[in-house]
C-alpha cells in the first residue's frame with residue numbers, strides 16, 4: 001500500500017499542513033465540510049446525520065460500554081474468530097504494518113498484534129480514528145504494552161483525505177473491524193473499499209469484519225439494550241453537533257428508535273422528535289422538525305457470504321478466506337487486491 005488512504009490523497013508522507021495549508025485553515029476547511037455534510041443530511045426528505053458525529057470522547061466511551069453489553073454480540077463473536085484464526089493468519093500474512101481504520105479502543109486488535117508479534121514480523125501499528133482524545137489514550141496504552149512496536153496514531157476521517165506516516169513497511173494488513181463498513185450504505189461502502197484497494201500493494205491484505213443476517217430479535221436486542229446505553233450513544237450525536245457546529249439541538253426533545261429494515265437488510269437508528277421544533281446551525285437554513293419526524297443517525301448493514309463477496313469484488317478485492325464465529329453471527333474476511341491474484 002502507498003502511504004495514502006483512501007479517497008482523496010495527499011502526496012507521499014505529507015499532511016495538509018505540510019502541503020502549505022496552516023492547521024487553522026485545515027480546521028476551518030474541516031468545519032466547512034462538516035457543516036455542509038450535516039446541512040445536506042438535514043435537507044433530505046428522510047433527515048439524516050453522518051454517523052462519524054457519534055464519536056467524541058463521550059461517544060467513544062459509550063460505544064465501549066455497548067461492546068460489553070450482554071445484548072451486543074458482535075464484539076464477542078469477532079473476538080472469538082480472531083482468537084481462533086489469527087495465529088494461522090499471522091503466519092500467512094507476515095505483515096510488518098497493521099493499519100486499522102476506526103480503531104477505537106483497539107481491544108480486539110491486540111489479538112492481531114499479539115499474533116503478528118508472535119510470528120516475528122510486526123513493526124508498526126497505525127490506528128486511524130476520528131475520535132482524537134480517545135485515540136490518544138488507546139495509543140498510550142498500546143505503547144506501554146507493546147514497547148517494541150512503533151505506534152503511530154492518525155486522527156482522521158477515513159472518508160476524507162488523510163495521510164499515513166512515511167514509515168509503514170510492507171506487507172500491510174488493513175484491519176477494518178466491528179462491521180464499521182456496515183455503517184456505509186451502498187454505494188458508499190464500495191467507494192470506501194475501492195479507495196482502500198487502490199492504495200494496497202501486492203502482498204497486502206484487508207481483514208474485514210461484517211455482521212451477518214440473523215434472527216431479527218437478536219438484532220433488535222443488540223440495538224435496544226435494556227440499560228439504555230445505545231439510546232444515550234444515539235442521542236450523543238446531537239451533543240457533538242452542538243459542540244462542533246454551534247447547533248442548538250435539545251437532546252431531551254428526541255427519543256431513540258432502532259429497527260430492522262428487512263428490505264435493505266439493515267438496522268436503522270433514528271432519533272424521533274418528541275415535539276415540533278426548529279433547530280439552528282450557523283451557516284445553514286433553520287431546520288424544521290415535526291413532532292414524530294425522525295432523523296436517521298446510523299445504518300448497520302447485515303450481510304451474508306454472497307453479499308460480502310459481491311461487495312469485495314465490486315471494490316476491486318478478492319475474498320481469500322472467510323471465517324465465522326460458532327453461532328454464525330459474525331464474519332471476518334481476508335481479501336487481497338484483485339490484481340494480486342492475476
Ligand SMILES: C[S@@+](CC[C@H](N)C(=O)[O-])C[C@H]1O[C@@H](n2cnc3c(N)ncnc32)[C@H](O)[C@@H]1O
Nearest residue numbers: 052055102103104129130131156157158177178
Ligand atoms: C463501530 S466502532 C468500531 C470500533 C472498533 N473497531 C471495534 O471493532 O470495536 C467505529 C469506530 O470507527 C470510528 N469512526 C467512525 N467513523 C469514522 C470516520 N469517518 N473516520 C474515522 N474513524 C471513524 C469511531 O470513532 C469508532 O472508533
